[in-house]
Amino acid sequence: MNKDTIYAFIFWILFSVLLEIIVIVFRDTLYPIQGSEQAIFIDNAFLLLTILAIPIFTLVCVMLVYSIVKFRGNKNALNNNWNDSKTNKGWGWAWLVWSTILCLIVVVHPGYTGIKELHSTMFDNPDLTINVTGQRWQWKYEYLDSEHKETIITLKRKDDVVILPNESLIRFNITAPENDVLHSFWIPAFRMKVDAVPGLITSLDVNTNKIAGFKDDINYRVQCAELCGIGHAPMASKVEVIEKSEFHKWLIEKIDE
Amino acid sequence: MNIANGLFPIIKGLLFSVIGFLIGSILAKGLTSLTGYPMKEPLITLGYIFALIGWLMGVGMWKTWGKEWFGLKFIVHDNSGGWKRYFRFSTDHKVVGIQYLITLVVIFFLAGLFAVLMRMELISPSENLFSAKEYNTVMSLHGIMMIAVAVATFLGGFANYVVPLMIGAKDVAFPRMNALSYWVVPPVAILLLLTPLFGGFDTGWTAYPPLASKTATGALLFELAFLTFGISSILGGLNFLATIILMRAPGMGWGRVPIFVWGVLAASIIALIGTQWVAFALLMIILERIVGMHFFNPVDGVGGNALLYEHVFWFYSHPAVYIMALPGFGVILEIITTFSKKSLYAYTWVVRAFLGIVGLGFLVWAHHMFTSGMAHWLHLPFMLLTELISIPTGIVFLSALTTLWRSNVVLKTPLLFALSVVFNFSIGGLTGIFLADVATDVQLQDTYFVVAHFHYTMVGGVVFSLFAATYYWFPKISGKMYNETLGRIHAILMLIAFNLTFLTMFAPGMHGMNRRIATYPDTFGDTNFWVSIFGFFMALSFVPFVINIIYSLSKGPKSSNNPWSSTTLEWKTTSPPPIENFETPPSVSGRIYDYSKSEIVKEP
Numbered sequence: 001m002n003k004d005t006i007y008a009f010i011f012w013i014l015f016s017v018l019l020e021i022i023v024i025v026f027r028d029t030l031y032p033i034q035g036s037e038q039a040i041f042i043d044n045a046f047l048l049l050t051i052l053a054i055p056i057f058t059l060v061c062v063m064l065v066y067s068i069v070k071f072r073g074n075k076n077a078l079n080n081n082w083n084d085s086k087t088n089k090g091w092g093w094a095w096l097v098w099s100t101i102l103c104l105i106v107v108v109h110p111g112y113t114g115i116k117e118l119h120s121t122m123f124d125n126p127d128l129t130i131n132v133t134g135q136r137w138q139w140k141y142e143y144l145d146s147e148h149k150e151t152i153i154t155l156k157r158k159d160d161v162v163i164l165p166n167e168s169l170i171r172f173n174i175t176a177p178e179n180d181v182l183h184s185f186w187i188p189a190f191r192m193k194v195d196a197v198p199g200l201i202t203s204l205d206v207n208t209n210k211i212a213g214f215k216d217d218i219n220y221r222v223q224c225a226e227l228c229g230i231g232h233a234p235m236a237s238k239v240e241v242i243e244k245s246e247f248h249k250w251l252i253e254k255i256d257e
Numbered sequence: 258m259n260i261a262n263g264l265f266p267i268i269k270g271l272l273f274s275v276i277g278f279l280i281g282s283i284l285a286k287g288l289t290s291l292t293g294y295p296m297k298e299p300l301i302t303l304g305y306i307f308a309l310i311g312w313l314m315g316v317g318m319w320k321t322w323g324k325e326w327f328g329l330k331f332i333v334h335d336n337s338g339g340w341k342r343y344f345r346f347s348t349d350h351k352v353v354g355i356q357y358l359i360t361l362v363v364i365f366f367l368a369g370l371f372a373v374l375m376r377m378e379l380i381s382p383s384e385n386l387f388s389a390k391e392y393n394t395v396m397s398l399h400g401i402m403m404i405a406v407a408v409a410t411f412l413g414g415f416a417n418y419v420v421p422l423m424i425g426a427k428d429v430a431f432p433r434m435n436a437l438s439y440w441v442v443p444p445v446a447i448l449l450l451l452t453p454l455f456g457g458f459d460t461g462w463t464a465y466p467p468l469a470s471k472t473a474t475g476a477l478l479f480e481l482a483f484l485t486f487g488i489s490s491i492l493g494g495l496n497f498l499a500t501i502i503l504m505r506a507p508g509m510g511w512g513r514v515p516i517f518v519w520g521v522l523a524a525s526i527i528a529l530i531g532t533q534w535v536a537f538a539l540l541m542i543i544l545e546r547i548v549g550m551h552f553f554n555p556v557d558g559v560g561g562n563a564l565l566y567e568h569v570f571w572f573y574s575h576p577a578v579y580i581m582a583l584p585g586f587g588v589i590l591e592i593i594t595t596f597s598k599k600s601l602y603a604y605t606w607v608v609r610a611f612l613g614i615v616g617l618g619f620l621v622w623a624h625h626m627f628t629s630g631m632a633h634w635l636h637l638p639f640m641l642l643t644e645l646i647s648i649p650t651g652i653v654f655l656s657a658l659t660t661l662w663r664s665n666v667v668l669k670t671p672l673l674f675a676l677s678v679v680f681n682f683s684i685g686g687l688t689g690i691f692l693a694d695v696a697t698d699v700q701l702q703d704t705y706f707v708v709a710h711f712h713y714t715m716v717g718g719v720v721f722s723l724f725a726a727t728y729y730w731f732p733k734i735s736g737k738m739y740n741e742t743l744g745r746i747h748a749i750l751m752l753i754a755f756n757l758t759f760l761t762m763f764a765p766g767m768h769g770m771n772r773r774i775a776t777y778p779d780t781f782g783d784t785n786f787w788v789s790i791f792g793f794f795m796a797l798s799f800v801p802f803v804i805n806i807i808y809s810l811s812k813g814p815k816s817s818n819n820p821w822s823s824t825t826l827e828w829k830t831t832s833p834p835p836i837e838n839f840e841t842p843p844s845v846s847g848r849i850y851d852y853s854k855s856e857i858v859k860e861p
Contacts, residue, residue: 004663032768045696053687060683063658064676067597073665077598078822084851085602085660092606092652099651103644106690107637111644114696115636178555181468182563184628184703188769191700193628197563198467199555202630218778219769225628225703227461229468230389233774 008066015058023050033217035189035241037207041117042191045110052106121205127168132222134176134183134196137231139222143251153254161238162222165247166211172204184226187239188219195226213240263341270315274444277311278304298477299547305481309444316440317346322433334432336836346440348432349836353439354418355734360442361410366799367450368402371395373796378775380789382782392775393459394475398449400462401479405445405486407719408577411584412493412528413439415726416521418734420497422827422834423515425506425843430499438492441485448482461773463574466553466566470545477546480539487536490580494528497521506826508845515825515849516594516601516608520587523611527576527583527618535573538566567629571622579618581715583611585722586653589675592729593657595823596672597664600850603656610649610656617646627695628702636695643693650686654679669821670744674725677752681717685710688763703773706766709759717755724751724802731809732816736832739813743805747798754795761788824849 023030030050031043131142131151138158142151155162164170174185176196185204186193189212194202214220224235242250261268282304289299314323324331334348342352343359374395378386387395421429429435452458456473464483469476501522505514514522541552551560594601601607623631623639657679666672688710691697701707724747731739765781765788766772777785819828830839 002663030767042696042700045694046691046700049690049694049697053690057683057687060654060658060679063662064679067658067661067664067666068668068676071597071661071664071666073598073667075667077665077667078596084600085664087603087605091603091659092609095652095655096648099648100645103641103647106694107641107644110696111640111694112637114694115633115640118696118699119633178560181471182465186703186771188700193699193702195628195630197630199560199562200564200630218780221778223769223771225771226465227393227459227468227773229459229472230393232393233389233776 004066004070008062011066012055012059012062015062016055019054019058020051023047023054032219033189033210033212034191035187035208035210035212035217035220036191037209038118038205039189039191040209041110041114045114048110049106052102121169121207124169124205126171126205128165129171129173130162132172132174132185132196134174134185134224134228134235135180136229137224137235139185139224139235139237141237153251155237158237161214161240163247163250164208164239164241165244166208166241168208168244170206170208172206173201174203175199175201181228182226183224183228183235186223186225187221188223189217189221189239193225208241211241211243213242214238263338263344266316266345270312273311273315274308275311277307277309281305281307298474301474301477302481302543302547305448309441309485312444313346313437313440318433318437318440321346321348321436346436348428348436350417350421350429350432350435351734351834353435354414354416356439357409357413357417357442358415360439360446361406361414364402364446365406365410368399368406369796369799371399371402373793375399376789376792379777379785381786382777382779384776387775389775390457390459391453393461393773394453394457396773397458397461397479398452401483402446402449403715404462404577405442407581407715407723408490408528409442409486409493410723411588411719411726412490412497412521412524412580413442415588415723415730416493416497416584419730419827420518420521421500421504422733422830422838423518423825424501424504424509425826425839425845426500426504427837427839427842429496430504431496434492435496438489438496441489445482445486445489448478448485452476452478463570464539464542465570466542466545466563469542470554477543480543480546484536484539484543487532487539490528490532491536494525494530494532497525498529501525506843506845512605513845513847513849515587515591516604517584517587517591519608519611520584523615524580524583526615527580531573531576531580531619533573534569535577538569538573542566564626564629564631567626568622568631571625572619575622575625576615576618578711578714579614581719583614585678585719586611588726588729589678589722590653590657590660591825592671592675592725593660594850595729595821596667596669596675597661598667598822598852599660599664600848600852601656602659603652604850606652607656610652613649614646617642617649621646624693624698627698640693640695644690647686647690654682654686669728670739670741670748671725671729673745673748673752674721674728677748678718678721678725680752681713681721681755684760685713685717688713701766703771704766705762705770705772708772709762709766712759712762717759721751721755724748729821730827731806732820733827733832733834735810735813736816737809737813738816738820739809740805743801743808747801747805750798750801751795754791754798757791758788758795761791824852 027047034040129144129148133140140156141162143153145152174196176183176198178198180198183196185196190206192204192206194204220239222237224232282300285299285303321332336349343356378392452475455475455478458475458479460469460476501518544550545552553563553566554560590601621643623635624643728744765784770777770781816832818832826843829843
């Protein structure tokens with residue numbers, strides 16, 4: 001090993017450790033409020049990928065800056081200095097093996113485990129089912145009864161607040177009318193999103209874990225995330241998660257209306 | 258009189274296109290009144306097809322090509338007439354290259370202006386400059402025009418000018434097809450700029466149906482423009498494949514082909530194979546609009562499926578980013594090896610990586626669709642394949658870094674841009690991992706995180722390498738040397754401004770701001786204000802570039818044939834090269850980057 005390689009290696013370690021510490025200390029600034037169990041998993045995946053990406057980023061930075069500072073040729077270098085690099089035979093294979101291993105690690109976790117987590121509740125019986133329809137340019141919500149069959153209340157005004165019970169598994173079945181266009185159902189606080197496709201029913205499961213709402217954090221909103229024309233940006237509704245018992249009171253009041 | 262004479266082919270082209278439009282629309286009127294299909298869009302479509310034919314024949318395709326089909330006397334190569342060559346159907350690859358470059362620089366600055374307008378709207382949370390509809394049109398135009406610039410500036414502009422020189426050929430394999438691939442580009446620009454008069458097009462450049470088949474007529478113009486541009490891309494890809502495979506100088510085996518040429522070859526494979534898919538998808542939308550077919554629209558249970566379009570569209574449009582990126586990778590490696598005076602490290606591995614990217618690039622399209630509602634068992638394979646693309650891409654950038662390592666770095670403007678690409682693309686590539694991972698993508702899809710990510714790859718990677726190529730080949734193409742100080746100022750300002758703008762842009766995306774919106778919640782006001790300010794700063798960083806180019810073209814010192822002491826063949830001829838490129842056809846007798854063995858051309 002020559003001196004340059006050793007110095008660069010030391011810089012690389014120091015710079016990586018510094019960035020890792022910064023990211024881990026300030027990790028809470030990376031993402032908004034965690035309104036669901038899914039959000040906690042997804043944010044941890046985000047943090048893990050950031051931690052894995054940092055050494056690669058710092059390697060590029062250190063090699064670039066070190067080369068620029070240390071290996072500067074003089075003015076006439078273009079004309080009379082040259083340097084033939086002998087390609088190390090193992091170089092390519094080493095990278096191939098190493099990067100494949102890295103890829104597979106990331107694919108297994110948080111990749112495969114993430115997909116599992118997103119679909120882990122697929123066969124569970126939800127506490128509440130809501131049928132959602134995305135129309136240009138507002139959302140319609142139909143709360144189903146405990147048998148998940150009949151619609152008991154419908155919210156379809158633009159300023160209606162979507163009230164959800166805390167600590168419950170909520171299933172959204174999402175679609176769009178046949179003569180409509182694509183929309184995307186997204187609640188940033190829950191980190192969950194799926195498109196509303198005409199003629200297709202998609203679904204999302206969310207485990208709420210916090211009593212909070214639109215007034216606490218802007219991310220408690222249903223936001224259309226697929227360009228759908230002029231009303232796309234304001235195609236949103238407020239979301240609020242409340243205590244289970246209060247939710248049932250609210251539901252009964254709504255039915256009586 | 259002289260000017261009118263020089264512009265005559267253009268005037269004739271315009272006149273013929275008007276006549277063509279009339280013929281086409283009258284024909285369509287006749288057909289639609291027979292079938293009783295009362296719409297104006299068939300008129301526009303058929304009118305446009307005839308107008309396009311009229312335009313091409315008018316600018317000179319009839320004289321050089323069309324007459325041959327009818328057994329008439331035709332002119333094959335007409336390279337006379339100074340500046341007038343650039344205003345007609347010229348078959349000289351260097352003329353076509355410059356035609357592409359000038360046209361695309363104009364489109365680039367127009368699209369850049371649209372970006373500035375968008376940032377002016379987004380500087381505050383409420384509507385302050387545009388209505389939502391106008392904003393969508395400006396946003397969509399910015400997108401598609403920049404895509405056109407990124408696709409065609411390398412493959413149409415630089416590859417056209419440089420590839421035949423680099424492989425020691427007289428011209429490309431199909432010179433007339435080459436001219437045709439350029440002359441369909443101006444109608445694309447005109448169609449796109451006409452969209453605001455036809456109700457705008459507010460679908461974004463992805464133009465997902467059913468919106469694309471329901472919205473204003475502007476969207477039809479966009480579909481026709483994109484389809485036309487696709488023809489240009491397919492013909493260009495075919496042409497470069499044939500040229501590179503068949504026309505290399507004696508002695509230039511596959512192991513001696515310059516790395517930029519490999520990049521163009523790889524990109525051409527994608528352009529030839531992939532573009533046909535998107536062309537087909539666009540054609541289906543046009544048919545939905547003009548004759549009321551339902552491919553993507555589930556009407557009364559007899560229609561189609563909206564997801565079908567997304568699959569076909571991304572089957573092209575994901576590989577398309579490699580049409581833009583691969584020649585860019587090629588040129589930065591070319592520049593790094595030249596300006597560090599060290600032979601390219603692991604040349605063979607880089608070539609393998611390029612071809613690996615072509616192969617894998619076709620197998621990752623559905624990572625754009627993790628939240629689209631497609632079957633969830635497709636998530637894992639597409640995530641795996643997407644992550645695998647980092648392996649060949651890593652090889653390209655490791656080769657760049659290892660070439661730099663323990664070399665003699667000469668920090669001229671082209672190298673500054675090339676090194677910026679390595680830095681920017683590392684951020685662009687690493688943030689891609691978050692979007693390849695299903696769990697994090699479910700949150701980040703369609704947010705500003707995605708916008709920041711693809712600007713890091715497309716601007717930070719492709720546009721920076723376009724500028725690297727511009728400065729690198731400027732002496733060869735113009736015969737003049739650019740101003741080094743202004744060039745370095747441009748490089749450094751652009752690097753700083755670009756990173757400030759787009760690094761900041763990740764933040765609102767991570768915190769819940771979706772994309773393609775003119776208005777947004779107040780909480781994102783601060784970050785967007787700064788993104789806009791940094792964005793304006795980035796727009797200003799192009800001022801030294803414009804001054805430099807104009808000044809150097811008129812008053813710059815004469816450049817020698819090989820100012821960088823490079824070993825590739827384009828530097829072995831005069832600057833600019835003569836018609837048919839070389840006084841004596843060159844031959845190659847060694848590996849192209851063996852600096853110690855090749856004869857280094859001394860300054861006269």
